[in-house]
Amino acid sequence: MDVNIGAGFEAVFLDPVGQAVQQRWADAALAVAFEDLDPVSAFPVVPGRRWGPGLWWSATTGRHVAAGSNAMRTQLMVMDRDPQVTGMAGRPVRLLWRDRRSQVRSWVPQLFARYADGPALLADCPGHPDAGGERALKAAQAVAAACADIGWSYRRLAPLDEVPAANLKWLAGYRHPRNQGRPGLMTAVLDAFARPRPLIEGAETAGDPIEVLPAVFHALWHGQLTTALETPLHERVIVSPGSPRQGSGEESQGCVPAADYPASGAGRGAAGAGRGEAV
16 A cells, blocks of 8 residues: 555644635544535536436435536435435545655545444545546545544445346435325335235325335335335335334435345336426
């Protein structure tokens, strides 16, 4: 690893009024709520790409998170469903260090996530394993060392397979609380799936599927209901009671376990009723 460990790491970030601040990395990690900060630098716009920088509305925080690529947006969806994640931000900090020749190096990880038990994660979201080339791989080693020094983690997050990513995007369209529907509807939905049964069968038991299905998908996103998400969602998929975040009710912002990431072009036909926006 081409890092002068003795020189230490520095952090650069924007304060609440948008002024750049630089301080020792270990001090910043203890004192700064990176999940509340704007990006320290803008995500690049690459000509010719079909997807550029944008914003992801987080069901966990109720706020927007900057996203720089389709791969990053997918990873934000994953974290937004993780019940242990309490906050997220896009590019909130730049790390500085010196290499063994005393030259200053820097890197801005794409994603920050705060966890309920205290530690945090810095991550990059490459579209393929070799994205960013040698510079990115060397920076990953340095950032991993900086995180290890303070008890955090760094990861280059592998892209999801096509089927889980497509289903995740589908369910994300129903993450907003508006998809809970009228008062009492979510209670009827959860009662209808008190035992495992096909999606459409439970929806028809709870009422008109046109009204009920958005609430079912909302409950699947938030973990109040669960299903086998490794295969494409369809009207006969088996839906079972879930395990929402502790203390949540109809207004739950809870998320399903990470092992239950969804599966493919989700629920064509009946599943299309009342679809929300994924971004």
